Amino acid sequence: MTLADVVSYVAAALSAMGVAMANVMQRKAGLANGPDRAFGPRFLLDLVRSPTWLLGFGGLVGSFVLQAVALGYGQLSAVEPIITLEVPLTLLVASRVFGSRLGRPEWGGILAMTAGMIVFIAALAPQPGDATDVSHRVYLVAGGATAATIALLVGAGQRGRPVWRTACLGAAAGTSFGLTATMIKETIEQGERHGLAGVLTTWQTYTAVGFGVAGLVLVQWALHLGPLLAAQPGFTLMDPLVSIFWGVLVFDEATRSGWWLAPATAGALGVGAGVVVLARSPLLARVNASDEPMPTPATAPT
Template identity: 75%
Template sequence: MTLQNLLSYVLAALAAGGNALANVMQRKAGLEEPQDRPFGPRLLLDLVQSRTWLIGFGGLVASFVLQAVALGFGQLSAVEPIITLEVPLTLLAASRVFGSRLGRPEWNGILVMTAGMIVLVAILAPRAGDETNVSNFDYLAAGGGTAATIVVLIIAGQHKNVVWRTGCLGAAAGTSFGLTATMIKETISRGDKDGLLGVVTTWQTYVAIGFGVLGLVLVQWALHVGPLLAAQPGFTLMDPLVSILWGVLVFDETTRSGFWLIPATLGAMAVGYGVFLLAHSPVLAALAENGDESALHPNVEQQPAPAAG
């Protein structure tokens, strides 16, 4: 492992921390708004005036910056799986913000997921591809397919079932962020080659900005519609999945193959199982079922609702 690769892993882990802060604080800000209020520009305008939401947005911005620097040092298919650490970090942040304790299920999920992620990245050992010589046809085909996936998920998210809607919108947000990371990788490569001029003159920069903003809007939509535990798997798993597919299939990043795919698959399954365990954590479940952060304070007696009339 080179020093650059190690640095990219550390920066990616810090970026995951920024995502975790954004998830918790933006969910907290969403809970401060009436749950029956329709999602739209007026709601977004009110959210951006909330200090809680702005703290979360700051975490998201920091995450994007750290992720961009990490992608400058490392490979797309190695950096993005590390971003999945945002799930256990989200639980840790939620326990801090809402004053709750993590129990054995949470710690088991954290250990399983972290170990699986380490195994996956170590086994695949991605090596550099060539982001600057991708044909326009490949970009059109891969980009069109990714954008179509986002559209399909948004349409599927119009179902009446709250959990289904939230999960689909979360997956759409994760897909959007995966495409954003992909375009950032190309932008960083252009910057290394041509400096600032290369960054501002390549169309990938503006596609990254556009889909980054779209992902942010989809996150707010998902968190307004339903619980974080329904949205979190989509946020977390679609981002690295999209990035790995782009890295290997479009940017020609190479990974170990043959026998090595067996332990790599087991590592990926462990990551998915860890996400499942953590997404169904009692900490997040309490927040989802009761609709306010007071549910995460087991020592606080709930006040009865006033009688009608």
């Protein structure tokens, strides 16, 4: 493992912490300003004046900066899976902020996600590719396929049971975030080569912004439609999956193959199991929704 890898992994983990801080602090600020208030300009103005909300916003800004640093030093297929640790980190921060204790299921889910992620990254050991030597034709094919996947998931989310629709929209949101990360990778490469002018003149910058906003809208749509348990796996798992596909197939990042795929698969299954367990936590649901009662303290592990 090189120094660049270490910097990338640490920056990705801190980025996940920034997202977790933003989730909890902005949620706390929203509750403090009255969960029953109508959403509008006055409500937004009160939020912006709240030190708690500003702290959360600072965490969000910091997370974007740290993600850019992580992508600048490391590989897309390694950085994005690490950032999914925002889920257990959100629970840990929320347990402190909201005064709730985590029970055995939550601690088990946190352990499964963390251990699974370590095994997954260690087994694949992604190596650098080249994000700047990709033809427009490849971008068109890969980008079109990813955008089509998002459209198909949104379309599938228009009919059926609420849980199915929520799951599809959650997966569409995760796919949007994965595509956003791939575009940021190219933006960072252009910034390193050409400075601010490179960032402002590359089309990937604006594509990243567009799909990032689309992902945020899809998250709110999914949470409005159905339970967090149905939406969270899509939010969390599709992002790294899309990033790995882009990293390996488009940016030529190399990963281990052969028997190394067995522990990598086991690690990925551990992450998935942890996500499902943590999505059941009433405390995480409290952070992501506005119409659920505050969870009662769970029994702490003995």
